[in-house]
Amino acid sequence: MSTFYDDIGGYDTIRLIVAKFYEGVATDEVLRPMYPEDDLGPAEERFRDFLVQYWGGPSTYSERRGHPRLRMRHAPFQVTPEAAEHWLTHFRTGLDAADLTPEQEAQFWDYVTHAAQFMVNTLE
Template sequence: MSGLQIGGTPPLRSFWEHLGGRPTFERLVRRFYEGVREDEVLWPMYPEHDLEGAIQRLTGFLEQYWGGPGTYSEQRGHPRLRMRHQPFRINPEARDHWLQHMRTAVDELDLAPADDALLWDYLERAAHAMVNTFEE
């Protein structure tokens, strides 16, 4: 994906490009799912126990969100995150476990502080939006 070009200035790079493209996002997601695999709250949400599909979906979603290829929508349609997660019981405990594993994965990317803050702000907001029950 090429960046936006304004006048004679060089094209603006997307955040996806800035962070290194697919390899960075795939590294993030694979590390995240390493934590999920060991998590007593989140792991039961993956009954097939084959995370490759989940890894590809989350990587594709994050790539598209941050300015990379639109493959996610081409293959799966509109993201509709809340609708897609509705079958799962996502309470504040599950959200916090999700954020814990994602924080570990983000930390391992060793991003510049401003990049880390931008990425983390989105991930936190997204995680809070997925909560669909307050029952234990």
């Protein structure tokens, strides 16, 4: 039985989406300060591994990092509604770069819009 991960093109598709996302994050005045590392590469790898696993690919993320605990991992950062909006803008760019069907795109976008709202932990 194929997974959503398989259906969208697997690793290469997720890699493209996440790479485009981080191109935007690299110059974003709201989001970039939330990434303390000089090199965004490790964050990009973690996010890519998470999405690969979430959509049905290899469980590399859990093998390396354990349970995602997304809210806990993001708790040290002030994730505002504005930050969520910026995050979604860059994710939209990534999704637009991928060759997804309208149904696949809608499913992916639905997940990330809910996830972005879930991560908000500061209203100002």
